[in-house]
Amino acid sequence: MKAQQALGKKFLFVSRWGESLDIANTIKTEGHEVKLFIEDRESKEIGYGFLDKVTKWEKHIDWADIIIFDYTGYGKIASELRASGKLVIGGTEYTDKLELDRNFGQSELKKHKIKVLPSKEFISFNEAINYVESNPNTYVIKPCGETQELKQLLFVGSDDEGLDVIRVLKAYEKSWGNDFGNFQLQRKVKGVEISIAAFFNGKEFVYPINITFEHKKLFPKELGVSTGEMGTSMFWTKDSPIFDATLLKFQNTLAKNNFIGHIDINCIVNGNGIYPLEFTSRFGYPQIFIQRAGINEPIGEMFLKIASGKSFKINVKKGFQVGAFIVVPPFPYDDKKTFKLFSKDAVVVFKKNGKEGVHPMHLKKVNDEWLITGNMGIAVLVTGVGQTMKDAQKMMYNRISNVIINNAYYRTDIGDRWAEDSDKLWSWGLL
Known part of the structure; x- marks a missing residue:
């Protein structure tokens, strides 16, 4: 044990909502010292009993060997810390803007000679309605800036004339008025939705890369409201035509900005081409936890190598990895009263011993019991x-059947799309 602690490093996690609890906790079990700071007031209890929590992360900068920012918006401070010689995983002002400012993201794609779907940004619902009436087509409504955190506001139209989009814009105008902020209307195309992701060490991409299929709707068969995510299937690969056509073209720009972290680009692909939709220039959730299930090396060591700018290949499993969220009311909505009534402090019970493959999300630990906290209702992945x-699906659903949480729900079809999606991707020469 002493030898292990001698090797142990000090990790400071700076978290927006407490999403990195599972990763931080894993690094602690690998023999490192870990401190966790959570910015959001409603999420402060997350991680209690699992980890050493801190209320002012800035006081622990000197203590830390490495600082990990788990969300977008910390780019400026992350860059300053890197410039001062600190090991840091996190964004830059440039990569923050790629994710948060959709217009900027699209213009950067064009600048890097990548084909994009036509889109237009609006601040007024009336202007947007007039635009759709003058240019009838299928559109997607995408909130920008902070509002894009409310995933249920994303609306994917299906009407060829855009009549459903007009109806939703009118509803948003009534309920939100002028508080909605900027939003984008993007032309919709049919195809396979796929994400290409990779770690970046400040100079170049670290291989292999990660190919991800997200399941965003609340119910099976893509029914119901859009959530941030209900589950994901993925695999690792050493090369991908979609990666070459999109993220790889950003290698020099990311190096110039000294970006060190994880970046993902979500695309729609079909027989006509590859159409990037948006960037996520941080860990994806639940992507990072499912990636961890497919990584054979200690994740703390991996982060240290990335933050130090080392060139190496990540040791990954062959085959597939899948993950599903188990959630409770009011997910995906924000309703404090419902959360308090149905979910606050509900216990996560295991039928048989063994928590293998069960990743704590918005939880605290009291007397060794896992209790739900926060306010969103994401229990475990x-x-x-x-x-x-x-x-991979069979293993995941067997593990889910071992978990009992009152009033819980989850999707029963994570990974089912693969059979059809893979046929299409092969036929288009994109796998």
Whole structure:
């Protein structure tokens, strides 16, 4: 034990909502010292009992060997800390802007000679309605800036004339008035939605890269409201035509900005081409936890190598990884009264011993029991791995059946799309 502690490093996690609890907790079990700061007031209890929590992260900068920012918006301070010689995983002002300012993200894609879908930004609902009436088509409504955190406001139209989009814009005008902020209307195309992600060490991408299929709707078969995410299937690969056509073209720009962290680009692909939709220039959730299920090396060591700018290949499992969120009311809505009534302090019970593949999300630990806290109702993420997608799904759903949470719900079809999606991707030469 003493030898392990001699090797242990000091990790300081600066978290917006407490999303990095599972990663921080894993690094602690690997023999490192870990402190966690959570910015959001409603999420402050997350991680209590699991980790050493701090109320002012800035006081612990000198203590830390490495600082990890788990969300967008910390780019300026992350860059300053890097410039002062600190090991840091996190964004830059440039990568923050890529994610938060959709217009900027689209213009950067064009600048890097990447084909994008037509889109237009608005601040007035009336202007947007007039635009759709003058240019009838299928559109997606995408909130920008802070409002984009409310994933249920994203609306994907299906009417060829845009009549459904007009109806939703009118509803938003009534309920939000002038508080909605900027939003984008983007032309919708049919195809396979796919994300290409990779870690970046300040100079170059670290291989292999990660190919992800997100399941964003609340119910199986893509029914119901858009959530941030209900689950994801993925695999690691050493090369991808979609990566070459999108993220790889940003390698020099990211190096120039000394970006050190994780970046993801979400695309729609079809027989006509690859259309990038948006950037996530930080860890994806639940992506990072499912990635961890497929990584064979200690994640703390991996982060230290990335932050130090080392060139190396990540040791990953062959095959597939899947993960599904188990959530409770009021997810995906923000309703404090419902959360208090149905979910606050609800216990996560395991039928049999063994928490393998069950990742704590918005939880605290009291007398060794996992209790739900926060205010959003995301209890745990459950992962599975396997040589085939079916094997990975089977492992994940077996693990889910071992978890009992009152009033919980989850999707029963995470990974099912793979059979059809993979056929299409092969036929378009994109796998």
